Amino acid sequence: xxxxxxxxxxxxxxxxxxxxxxxxxxxxxxxxxxxxxxxxxxxxxxxxxxxxxxxxxxxxxxxxxxxxxxxxxxxxxxxxxxxxxxxxxxxxxxxxxxxxxxxxxxxxxxxxxxxxxxxxxxxxxxxxxxxxxxxxxxxxxxxxxxxxxxxxxxxxxxxxxxxxxxxxxxxxxxxxxxxxxxxxxxxxxxxxxxxxxxxxxxxxxxxxxxxxxxxxxxxxxxxxxxxxxxxxxxxxxxxxxxxxxxxxxxxxxxxxxxxxxxxxxxxxxxxxxxxxxxxxxxxxxxxxxxxxxxxxxxxxxxxxxxxxxxxxxxxxxxxxxxxxx
Numbered sequence: 001x002x003x004x005x006x007x008x009x010x011x012x013x014x015x016x017x018x019x020x021x022x023x024x025x026x027x028x029x030x031x032x033x034x035x036x037x038x039x040x041x042x043x044x045x046x047x048x049x050x051x052x053x054x055x056x057x058x059x060x061x062x063x064x065x066x067x068x069x070x071x072x073x074x075x076x077x078x079x080x081x082x083x084x085x086x087x088x089x090x091x092x093x094x095x096x097x098x099x100x101x102x103x104x105x106x107x108x109x110x111x112x113x114x115x116x117x118x119x120x121x122x123x124x125x126x127x128x129x130x131x132x133x134x135x136x137x138x139x140x141x142x143x144x145x146x147x148x149x150x151x152x153x154x155x156x157x158x159x160x161x162x163x164x165x166x167x168x169x170x171x172x173x174x175x176x177x178x179x180x181x182x183x184x185x186x187x188x189x190x191x192x193x194x195x196x197x198x199x200x201x202x203x204x205x206x207x208x209x210x211x212x213x214x215x216x217x218x219x220x221x222x223x224x225x226x227x228x229x230x231x232x233x234x235x236x237x238x239x240x241x242x243x244x245x246x247x248x249x250x251x252x253x254x255x256x257x258x259x260x261x262x263x264x265x266x267x268x269x270x271x272x273x274x275x276x277x278x279x280x281x282x283x284x285x286x287x288x289x290x291x292x293x294x295x296x297x298x299x300x301x302x303x304x305x306x307x308x309x310x311x312x313x314x315x316x317x318x319x320x321x322x323x324x325x
Contacts, residue, residue: 001044001048001049002048002054003044004044004048004058004227004228007055007056007058007125008056009057009058009059010034010057010058010059010124010126011057014030014032014034015034015059015154015172015174016172016174017030018030018034018174018175018176019173019174020151020173020174020175031128031129032056032126032127032128032129033126033127033128033129033132034124034125034126034174034175034176034177035124035125035126035127035132035135035176035177035178036063036122036123036152036176036177036178037122037123037124037178037224038066038068038085038120038121038122038123038178039082039083039084039220039221040082040083040217040220040221040224041125041135041224042122042123042220042221042224042227042228043220043221043223043224043227044223044224044227045220045223046220047125047224051134051135051138052134053125053127053131053134054128054131055125055126055127055131056126056127056128057125057126058124058125058126059123059152059154059155060121060122060123060124060154060155060228060229060230061121061122061123061152061154061155061176062120062121062152062155063119063120063122063150063151063152063153064088064117064119064151064153065087065119065150066085066086066087066088066120066150067085067086067087067088067118067119067120068083068084068120069084069085069086069209070082070083070084070209070211070212070213071084071181071183071205071208071209071211072144072145072181073204073205073211073295073299074211075258075259075262075266075298076254076258076299076302076306076307076313076314077251077254077255077258077259077306077310077313078214078255078258078259079213079214079216079217080211080212080213080214080244080313080314080315081211081213081314082213082217083213083217083221084145084180084181085120085178085180086183088118088119116231116233116234116237121155121225121230121231121234122178122230123224123228123230124152124176129279132177132280132281133277133280133281134281135281136277136280136281136282137273137274137277137281139179140270140273140283140291141273141277141281141282141283141287141288144181144291144292144295145179145180145181146179146181146182147177147178147179148177148178148179148180149175149177149178150175150176151173151174151175152173152174152175153173154172154174155230155231183204205299205314210314210315211244211314211315212241212242212243212244212314212315212316213241213244214243214244215244215245217243218238218241218243221238222235222238222239225238242316243316244314244315244316245316247316247317247318248311248317250309250310250311251310251311251312251313251317253310254309254310254311255310255313257306258302258306258310258313261301262298262301265294266294269287269290269291273287273291
């Protein structure tokens with residue numbers, strides 16, 4: 001597959017078509033899709049290699065409304081969780097004192113320095129509609145993620161400082177499509193109804209920030225951020241995360257047993273999504289509900305059986321403290 005560096009930057013004309021204040025008729029006639037990647041799809045190994053997507057252009061962005069999370073349940077003992085996004089409260093901007101105006105212009109907000117406000121950073125790819133269909137299909141066809149449009153702020157690549165610097169124009173936000181799995185906590189007062197509620201809404205963990213991503217999955221995010229030259233502070237943030245690592249013999253045995261029990265059914269349903277997906281890459285509602293229900297049953301078996309026998313399949317345990325949750 002081609003290197004990330006071979007993909008050109010998205011033109012300002014294309015970004016203008018997706019501006020928040022762009023006329024609807026301009027946005028609807030666009031022949032391509034602007035897709036925001038924040039997880040493993042930032043990595044060339046996954047996006048260009050495994051999924052064989054060929055982006056027409058790309059743009060590094062900041063998404064102030066969102067933050068990166070890892071609360072999408074995956075496969076216990078192997079891939080405990082996957083990347084997701086959550087809405088965040090945007091802090092009020094610090095306006096300058098009108099009685100004491102600054103001597104120099106404010107710093108360009110497009111180039112964050114050592115400080116980082118916790119907002120999501122990622123890559124917006126411009127892709128064909130056919131490639132976007134393949135992206136949706138490879139992400140479960142709508143069984144886990146939902147499609148949303150979010151405002152993004154371009155982050156141009158760093159360039160050398162000119163002899164006579166001028167304050168560049170402020171970046172204009174534009175809308176891009178991305179994938180989001182809302183967290184729906186089970187009602188603690190539901191009593192006996194709570195056990196089957198997860199089969200309808202999909203698997204949701206009682207502590208959404210408890211699980212750790214696998215080392216394999218986390219490496220894809222770190223590699224992707226480096227390949228796209230995202231701000232170093234964000235790269236350091238991703239690299240500082242602790243991955244899930246089986247540290248006990250019980251966990252390693254549980255990993256193999258869990259795969260033996262659940263992998264065949266999961267592979268079957270994810271295979272049929274390839275044939276059932278529509279022109280937008282989404283599967284029929286009955287298929288999405290079936291996959292969600294299957295994941296719910298799988299995690300129910302983990303909570304009631306596997307975790308008590310084989311230990312924690314979501315978070316790294318101390319080798320000398322083989323305790324179940």
